[in-house]
Amino acid sequence: MHSTEVAVFAALVALPVAGVAADDAALRQDALARFGVIEAVPEATVLRPDVKLGQALFWDERLSANGQTACASCHLPEDWGADRRRFSPDARGRNTARHSQTVFNATLQPTLRWTGDRTSAAHQAERSLTGSMGFDSPEAVVPLLRRLGYEADFQAAFPQEAEPVSPGNYGKAIQAYEETLITPAPFDRYLSGEDDALSVEQKEGLRVFSQVGCGDCHRGPLLGGRGLRRFGVEKDYWIATGSERKDPGLFESTQVESDRYRFRVSMLRNVARTGPYFHDGSVSDLEEAVQVMADVQLGDRLPEAQARAIVAFLESLTGEVPPHYRKPGARLVLIEFKEGELPQGPPESAKVPRTAMLEWGSAAGLVLASEKPDLLPYQTFLVFQKSAGPPGAP
Numbered sequence: 001m002h003s004t005e006v007a008v009f010a011a012l013v014a015l016p017v018a019g020v021a022a023d024d025a026a027l028r029q030d031a032l033a034r035f036g037v038i039e040a041v042p043e044a045t046v047l048r049p050d051v052k053l054g055q056a057l058f059w060d061e062r063l064s065a066n067g068q069t070a071c072a073s074c075h076l077p078e079d080w081g082a083d084r085r086r087f088s089p090d091a092r093g094r095n096t097a098r099h100s101q102t103v104f105n106a107t108l109q110p111t112l113r114w115t116g117d118r119t120s121a122a123h124q125a126e127r128s129l130t131g132s133m134g135f136d137s138p139e140a141v142v143p144l145l146r147r148l149g150y151e152a153d154f155q156a157a158f159p160q161e162a163e164p165v166s167p168g169n170y171g172k173a174i175q176a177y178e179e180t181l182i183t184p185a186p187f188d189r190y191l192s193g194e195d196d197a198l199s200v201e202q203k204e205g206l207r208v209f210s211q212v213g214c215g216d217c218h219r220g221p222l223l224g225g226r227g228l229r230r231f232g233v234e235k236d237y238w239i240a241t242g243s244e245r246k247d248p249g250l251f252e253s254t255q256v257e258s259d260r261y262r263f264r265v266s267m268l269r270n271v272a273r274t275g276p277y278f279h280d281g282s283v284s285d286l287e288e289a290v291q292v293m294a295d296v297q298l299g300d301r302l303p304e305a306q307a308r309a310i311v312a313f314l315e316s317l318t319g320e321v322p323p324h325y326r327k328p329g330a331r332l333v334l335i336e337f338k339e340g341e342l343p344q345g346p347p348e349s350a351k352v353p354r355t356a357m358l359e360w361g362s363a364a365g366l367v368l369a370s371e372k373p374d375l376l377p378y379q380t381f382l383v384f385q386k387s388a389g390p391p392g393a394p
């Protein structure tokens with residue numbers, strides 16, 4: 001007598017489950033068509049001589065006009081390869097004109113920088129010598145490299161060359177290093193078939209992201225990074241961002257009127273960790289940045305729940321800080337503390353350069369630290385004891 005009831009009951013239970021599965025399949029299929037997976041480089045690559053040389057160059061403050069500015073000074077590990085400051089001081093003591101972008105995954109983009117005016121990471125690094133690093137000419141770094149004992153490393157990295165120490169090879173080695181800074185994230189696991197890699201809200205965010213039109217510009221495996229578009233399609237961007245300066249974008253270099261306010265569509269990999277946002281770092285909150293985008297690119301702000309879901313989705317693009325994103329041989333600084341017993345004054349280790357990076361558990365320890373605003377001054381130095389694990393860890 002109960003058999004039909006049981007059958008109906010089973011069908012009712014089964015239906016939503018089948019619906020979710022079908023939903024997931026459709027959502028994934030759509031996402032695979034628009035976006036795409038990124039993959040970490042094999043560990044062996046990190047040990048290649050050119051990559052190791054690039055790592056050393058990237059982190060060496062001495063290779064700058066003031067002897068204190070490394071690439072990593074403005075591309076910080078605790079900021080996922082970007083810089084939490086709106087602008088960053090260069091080796092001449094001047095602030096950069098635009099906000100520092102993350103170097104993670106950057107080499108997967110066809111062109112670099114806010115207006116896509118560098119065609120390769122090698123080109124970008126070489127140009128930095130007379131830019132951020134403050135030298136009068138790119139060649140000025142050559143005697144310095146020799147004096148600091150880099151010659152053998154250049155020889156190992158470029159064995160077929162008679163005179164390997166050159167600005168060109170400086171750029172190539174740095175590019176080789178940057179190509180290893182790829183950060184797969186939960187989103188990649190989701191695309192690869194792991195339904196649970198995204199939460200229900202994150203899936204909703206992914207759906208909204210595509211539905212409202214974000215994905216029309218932010219496409220490909222990086223969710224952006226290619227193509228230049230006007231910032232402010234529907235209205236002037238500075239009204240929404242409160243920017244002090246009306247940066248003309250690509251127009252500055254081309255003087256072509258249609259290039260006014262054109263910027264590269266930002267990639268969104270790790271975006272939840274690389275604020276403040278936009279070329280001038282004018283917006284510090286990610287949800288607000290999403291609303292600014294909806295407002296000026298699509299014509300209206302989103303209902304709050306949708307904006308929040310998009311932010312949740314963007315969180316799924318956060319990968320781990322690569323373990324070799326640190327100064328080679330950086331000194332370890334241990335500060336131990338328990339939850340609720342946070343250190344008060346600046347620790348002894350505050351003398352350690354900002355770029356001296358953490359040896360262990362970089363991502364876990366750092367996420368934890370950056371979520372405690374009172375610890376911000378210390379967070380570069382926070383390393384939790386390996387055996388004990390970070391406070392609150394299982």
Ligand code: HEC
Nearest residue numbers: 071074088089090096098099100101106112113114128132
């Ligand atoms: C003084 C701070 C500073 C220093 C030092 C610095 N950068 Fe940058 N970096 C920036 C800023 C700011 C931008 C964005 C510039 C722009 O588009 O106008 C940037 C952009 C980049 C990009 C482009 C990222 C993208 O998504 O297009 C790469 C790659 C990069 N830097 C690598 C390096 C390397 C390699 C060095 C060392 C040779 C270096 N940076 C030194 C501040 C700095």
Ligand code: HEC
Nearest residue numbers: 214217229231263264265266277278279289290293294297
């Ligand atoms: C018409 C193309 C276009 C559309 C549509 C669009 N964006 Fe953007 N997005 C851009 C461009 C261009 C930039 C870079 C703006 C600048 O110069 O600061 C950007 C920047 C961003 C940034 C800041 C990234 C950073 O690192 O500073 C976020 C976040 C973002 N977009 C999210 C979204 C979301 C969410 C949507 C949908 C609500 C969206 N975008 C719709 C073109 C677009």
